[in-house]
Amino acid sequence: MFSHPIFELFLKLKWNRVWKLFWVYITWSFLYSLTLVTFILEKFSFLNGHISGNVLYYCLMFFQVTMSLVSGVQLIMFIYTITASLLKKNFREIGLKFTLFADKLFTLISPCLLGVLLYKDLSVKSEREVSAVLIFLACFSTLSVLSKIPRIGIQKLMIVRVFYSIGSFFLSYFPLFFSFALIYHILLPNVLVFSQLDTALIKAFTMLMGEFDFTANFVASEDSSVMAKVFFFMYLVMMSLVVMNLVLGLAVSDIHELEKDSKVRSSVLEYYTLNMIEKAFLSIRKCPGLGRFVRNPSIFTANDGTHNTVYLDLVDLDKNPLNRIYVANQKAGIIEEFECPHDIIERMIEIIKKIVRLKTKKTEDNLETQSQSEIKEALMYMKKNQEALEEQIKDIKTLISKQNFISVKSALD
Structure with missing residues (x-):
C-alpha cells in the first residue's frame, strides 16, 4: 500500500497543506539547541564575557516555560486517554498507549533539568554535569526532529537498526567479554587501567577498537606474565578479530536490507510525520478564536465544509x-x-502495464477455455449421432431378420 502512487500522491498533497507548521517545529528545535549551546559556552568556555548572559538566560527561561507547559498538557491528555480506556475496559488499547508513556516522560526531562540549571544554586561541577546532559538531550531531540524528514529519517532508521543488532550481539557475548576484563583485573592488579573492575571493563571495550597498549600493559608492567600474554593473544583472536568482523557483517547486512525497502520505509516515515502535524493542526483549530486562522489539513474537505x-x-x-x-x-x-512528481507517473504506468498484461492473459485463457469447450460439444454431438446410427442399424437388422423368417416359413408351407 505504501508504495502505491495514489498513496504517495495524497502524501504530497498533505505536505503542501501542513509544511509551514512542520518548519516552525524544526525552527523551534534549532533555536532552543542554539540558545542552550551558546549559553553553556558563555558560562563555561570561550564565549565567556563576549555575549550578554542575561539575554540568553531570559531566552532559556522562555523555552523552559513553554516546553514545560506543552509537555505537561501532553502528559495530562495521555493520562486522560488512559483513564477513558480503563473505564471502557479496552485493555488492548491501554497496552498500545503505554508504549508511548516513556516518550511522554522523556519530553519532561529537558525542561526539568533546564529549570534546575536556571533556578537552583549548584556547584560548578554539578552545573557542568547538568549542562552536559542537557546538551546531549538537545542534540538528540534535534536528531529526532530532523528524522521526521524522510530522507534523513532513513539514516536514523539505519543507525537504530544497526544499534539493536549489535546490542543483541554483544549481549550474547557479554559473559565472555566480562571474563576477559575480570582476568586482566586479577592478573594485572598494578596496571592502573586494570586496577579497578569498572575501568577494566572500559579498557576491554577500547581494546576492541584497537587500543591495546601492549608494551605498557603486558610487557613493561611488573605484573606481566606468560599467562597474561596468553590471555591477551586469546582476546586478540576471539574478540578483536572474530567478533568484530561478525559485527561488521551484521551492520552491512542490516544496511543492505534497509536500502532494499527504503522507499516503503520513507513513505511510512512521511505518513507518521504528517499524522503528527495534522493532530497539531486539529488541536489548534479546536482552540477558541484560532480556528479561522489555521488551514484545514484535510485534502478532500475545505474550510467551509x-x-x-x-x-x-x-x-x-x-x-x-x-x-x-x-x-x-x-x-x-x-x-x-x-x-x-515524476515517480508517481512512473509507478502509475507500471500499474497500467500490469493491468493490461492481466487482462490479456485472462482473454487468452478465455479463448483457450472456449475452444476446449467447443471441441467437447462437437465430440458430444458426434457421440450422440453415433448412438442414434447404431440404434437405427440395430432396428434395420431386426426388421431384416423378421422378413427372412416370414419368407422361410411361407416356403415350407
Missing part, C-alpha cells in the same frame, strides 16, 4: 514540469495547482 476534487493533468509521460496536480473546489471556485 465543502468537498474538494483531486485530479491529474498529464501532458507527457516523461519528466515534464507541465504535469500538474489539481485540487479543485467547484462550489467555492478555488483551484490549487501543484507540480506532479
Whole structure:
C-alpha cells in the first residue's frame, strides 16, 4: 500500500497543506539547541564575557516555560486517554498507549533539568554535569526532529537498526567479554587501567577498537606474565578479530536490507510525520478564536465544509514540469495547482502495464477455455449421432431378420 502512487500522491498533497507548521517545529528545535549551546559556552568556555548572559538566560527561561507547559498538557491528555480506556475496559488499547508513556516522560526531562540549571544554586561541577546532559538531550531531540524528514529519517532508521543488532550481539557475548576484563583485573592488579573492575571493563571495550597498549600493559608492567600474554593473544583472536568482523557483517547486512525497502520505509516515515502535524493542526483549530486562522489539513474537505476534487493533468509521460496536480473546489471556485512528481507517473504506468498484461492473459485463457469447450460439444454431438446410427442399424437388422423368417416359413408351407 505504501508504495502505491495514489498513496504517495495524497502524501504530497498533505505536505503542501501542513509544511509551514512542520518548519516552525524544526525552527523551534534549532533555536532552543542554539540558545542552550551558546549559553553553556558563555558560562563555561570561550564565549565567556563576549555575549550578554542575561539575554540568553531570559531566552532559556522562555523555552523552559513553554516546553514545560506543552509537555505537561501532553502528559495530562495521555493520562486522560488512559483513564477513558480503563473505564471502557479496552485493555488492548491501554497496552498500545503505554508504549508511548516513556516518550511522554522523556519530553519532561529537558525542561526539568533546564529549570534546575536556571533556578537552583549548584556547584560548578554539578552545573557542568547538568549542562552536559542537557546538551546531549538537545542534540538528540534535534536528531529526532530532523528524522521526521524522510530522507534523513532513513539514516536514523539505519543507525537504530544497526544499534539493536549489535546490542543483541554483544549481549550474547557479554559473559565472555566480562571474563576477559575480570582476568586482566586479577592478573594485572598494578596496571592502573586494570586496577579497578569498572575501568577494566572500559579498557576491554577500547581494546576492541584497537587500543591495546601492549608494551605498557603486558610487557613493561611488573605484573606481566606468560599467562597474561596468553590471555591477551586469546582476546586478540576471539574478540578483536572474530567478533568484530561478525559485527561488521551484521551492520552491512542490516544496511543492505534497509536500502532494499527504503522507499516503503520513507513513505511510512512521511505518513507518521504528517499524522503528527495534522493532530497539531486539529488541536489548534479546536482552540477558541484560532480556528479561522489555521488551514484545514484535510485534502478532500475545505474550510467551509465543502468537498474538494483531486485530479491529474498529464501532458507527457516523461519528466515534464507541465504535469500538474489539481485540487479543485467547484462550489467555492478555488483551484490549487501543484507540480506532479515524476515517480508517481512512473509507478502509475507500471500499474497500467500490469493491468493490461492481466487482462490479456485472462482473454487468452478465455479463448483457450472456449475452444476446449467447443471441441467437447462437437465430440458430444458426434457421440450422440453415433448412438442414434447404431440404434437405427440395430432396428434395420431386426426388421431384416423378421422378413427372412416370414419368407422361410411361407416356403415350407
